[in-house]
Amino acid sequence: MKKLSxxxxxxxxxxxxxxxxxxxxxxxxxxxxxxxxxxxxxFEDRVEDVICIGAPYLPPNRxxxxxxxxxxxxxxxxxxxxxxxxxxxxxxxxxxxxxxxxKNGLNSISxxxxxxxxxxxxxxxALILTAEYDRIRTILESVPPAINLRDWNKxxxxxxxxxxxxxxxxxxxxxxxxxxxxxxxxxxxxxxxRNSNDLAEVSSCISELSKFLEAGGNIISTLEIVTNxxxxxxxxxxxxxxxxxxxxxxxxxxGKWWITASADRCNKELTIVIFDQGASIPVTFPKxxxxxxxxxxxxxxxxxxxxxxxxxxxxxxxxxxxxxxxSTNQRHRGLGLPEMKEVxxxxxDGSLVIHSRGGVxxxxxxxxxxxxxxxxxxxGTLIEWTLKF
Numbered sequence: 001m002k003k004l005s006x007x008x009x010x011x012x013x014x015x016x017x018x019x020x021x022x023x024x025x026x027x028x029x030x031x032x033x034x035x036x037x038x039x040x041x042x043f044e045d046r047v048e049d050v051i052c053i054g055a056p057y058l059p060p061n062r063x064x065x066x067x068x069x070x071x072x073x074x075x076x077x078x079x080x081x082x083x084x085x086x087x088x089x090x091x092x093x094x095x096x097x098x099x100x101x102x103k104n105g106l107n108s109i110s111x112x113x114x115x116x117x118x119x120x121x122x123x124x125x126a127l128i129l130t131a132e133y134d135r136i137r138t139i140l141e142s143v144p145p146a147i148n149l150r151d152w153n154k155x156x157x158x159x160x161x162x163x164x165x166x167x168x169x170x171x172x173x174x175x176x177x178x179x180x181x182x183x184x185x186x187x188x189x190x191x192x193x194r195n196s197n198d199l200a201e202v203s204s205c206i207s208e209l210s211k212f213l214e215a216g217g218n219i220i221s222t223l224e225i226v227t228n229x230x231x232x233x234x235x236x237x238x239x240x241x242x243x244x245x246x247x248x249x250x251x252x253x254x255g256k257w258w259i260t261a262s263a264d265r266c267n268k269e270l271t272i273v274i275f276d277q278g279a280s281i282p283v284t285f286p287k288x289x290x291x292x293x294x295x296x297x298x299x300x301x302x303x304x305x306x307x308x309x310x311x312x313x314x315x316x317x318x319x320x321x322x323x324x325x326x327s328t329n330q331r332h333r334g335l336g337l338p339e340m341k342e343v344x345x346x347x348x349d350g351s352l353v354i355h356s357r358g359g360v361x362x363x364x365x366x367x368x369x370x371x372x373x374x375x376x377x378x379x380g381t382l383i384e385w386t387l388k389f
Contacts, residue, residue, distance in 0.1 A: 041097070041109065041145035044170035050097060050107045056114035056147075064122040065355060065382075072125060073376040079113055080132060080379055085140055086251040096144050112144075116151035123260060124384050126159050127275050130190050131258040132379075133169045135277065138254045143169045163260050164189035178205055184265040186212045192258045195239045202235070202259055203228050209263040209270060213389075223270075223387070226343050234274065234336025234383065235259070242278025242381070251379075253277045270387045277380040280357035282313040285320050294322040310358025314371030317354050317361035321369075340385050349388035356381040 035055040041048055057078070060071040080086070085094040097107040121129075137143045146152075146169075162180045166172040168190065178201070180187045188205045191198075210224050238257045254277075261272040278284075301315045321337050337354065341363055344350040351364040355378045361371045 038106070039109075039112070039147050040150065041147055042149045042171065043096075043145045044142065048107070050109050050145075052109050052112060052147075054111040056112050058114055058117050061117060061119045063118055063125040064120065065124055065353075065378075066122065069360070070374060070376070073374060073378060076125075076128060076132075076379060077376045080251065082113075083136060083140075086136070088249060088252050094140055096142070109145075109147075112147045114147065115156070116148050116153065118156050119153050121156050121159050123159065123163065123262065123271070124273050124275075124382060126163055126165060127190060127258055127260050127273050128379070128382065130160075130163065130165045130168050131192075131256075131275050131277065133165070134192065134256070134258070135252075135254050137169060139252055146171070162187045162189070179208065181212075186263045186265075188259075188261040190258055190260045192256050193235075193239075194256050195236075199232055199235060202231065206231065206261060206270075206272070209261055212263045213265055213268060213270060223343075223347075223389070226339070226346065227270075227272075227387070230336060230339035230343055230385075231272065231274075233339060237336050238274075238276045238278065238381075241284055242276045244279055244284065247279040247283065249279070251277070268389055272383075272385045274383045274385075275380060280313075280377070280381055281320050281354070282310065282316040282357045282359055285316045294319045297322075308373075308375045310375055310377065311373050313357050313359025314361055314373040315359070317356050317359045318369060318371050321361070321363070337383075340383070343387060347387055347389045351384075351386045353384040354381070355383075 035053070037052050038049050039052045041050045059075045059079075060068055062068045063072050063075065065072055083094060084090055085092055097109055100107050133143050160166065162182075164175075167174050175189070178189050178191075180189065186209055188209060191202055191205070193199070193202075206227055207224050210227070235257055242257075243253060243255045257274060257276045259272065259274045261270070263270050298315060298319050301318070302312045306312050321341060337352075340352050344352060344363070345365060348365060351362065353363075354361045357377045357380075358375060359371065359373050361369065363369050
């Protein structure tokens with residue numbers, strides 16, 4: 001082998017040293033195996049530069065359950081499972097950074113999800129992300145840092161700010177106003193609770209949003225009554241049945257529900273979104289005593305040989321919309337979802353979309369019911385209820 005000259009050896013050594021040093025904040029991967037960059041990490045109480053050892057994970061550009069369902073569920077599934085300490089069997093405490101071994105050196109992180117690549121986040125997904133961060137903060141007493149927050153998409157930042165994401169993860173102190181108003185759109189910041197005692201503030205906020213719509217006539221008072229009845233029933237059911245003691249949860253839970261809502265005065269539209277991290281409808285519903293009509297329906301649509309684990313989930317959600325079904329075998333119980341449907345029928349317009357584990361069931365007065373199932377879980381149950389008038 002030909003020997004390198006002294007000049008060539010020095011040049012070669014210089015290249016090696018540079019490859020081991022952190023690259024500029026905007027640099028890309030140095031090689032298929034090595035990626036080092038300096039990123040800005042936003043913790044709850046400080047901002048600092050850290051070295052990222054690996055290439056960032058890239059979420060979908062569009063986080064939306066309506067028009068990018070499978071990619072969004074894949075992202076949520078992978079992101080949720082990246083937190084080892086959420087495993088019920090784990091005794092390890094998650095560490096967000098590795099301290100530098102050098103005096104005054106930069107701390108490091110292994111990898112991160114690059115939220116700056118997200119161009120759009122729906123309200124439903126923003127609610128799920130907030131709930132996931134809330135769980136992490138409650139269980140682990142801290143949350144992972146937000147990386148390169150200055151580079152996040154402006155629309156994404158605005159959406160997360162308006163629903164109260166940054167208060168929930170500890171980056172902002174609680175803001176006194178529960179509402180944010182921009183022109184004809186009024187948004188309720190996320191509220192959460194564990195039982196029916198936490199419903200009073202939700203009811204008050206929904207009432208304020210209903211009045212903001214200025215529907216006129218008796219529709220506001222009627223809307224407030226039936227909406228609050230349906231919401232109360234649905235959220236009481238979550239508190240009582242979503243987190244059964246005998247269910248083996250894949251991730252540790254905090255036994256809560258989360259809710260946000262918005263009123264669009266221009267389109268005369270009220271949207272309410274509720275999420276819980278519970279066992280899910282497809283898990284709890286098969287344990288119930290079904291009505292005769294539901295029993296006949298499910299015999300026709302449930303497969304005895306499903307192609308994948310969650311293949312029947314959409315059918316079970318459809319069965320749960322029967323007002324006669326409840327876990328207590330009492331017809332006046334379990335009416336949250338059927339009452340939501342009835343409010344839509346009363347107004348003659350709107351929609352109800354329910355995601356629970358791998359199932360999706362949709363209802364509107366024109367197309368009636370549709371259902372589907374996918375092989376990734378949403379991580380609980382999400383209800384998106386839109387009323388138009």
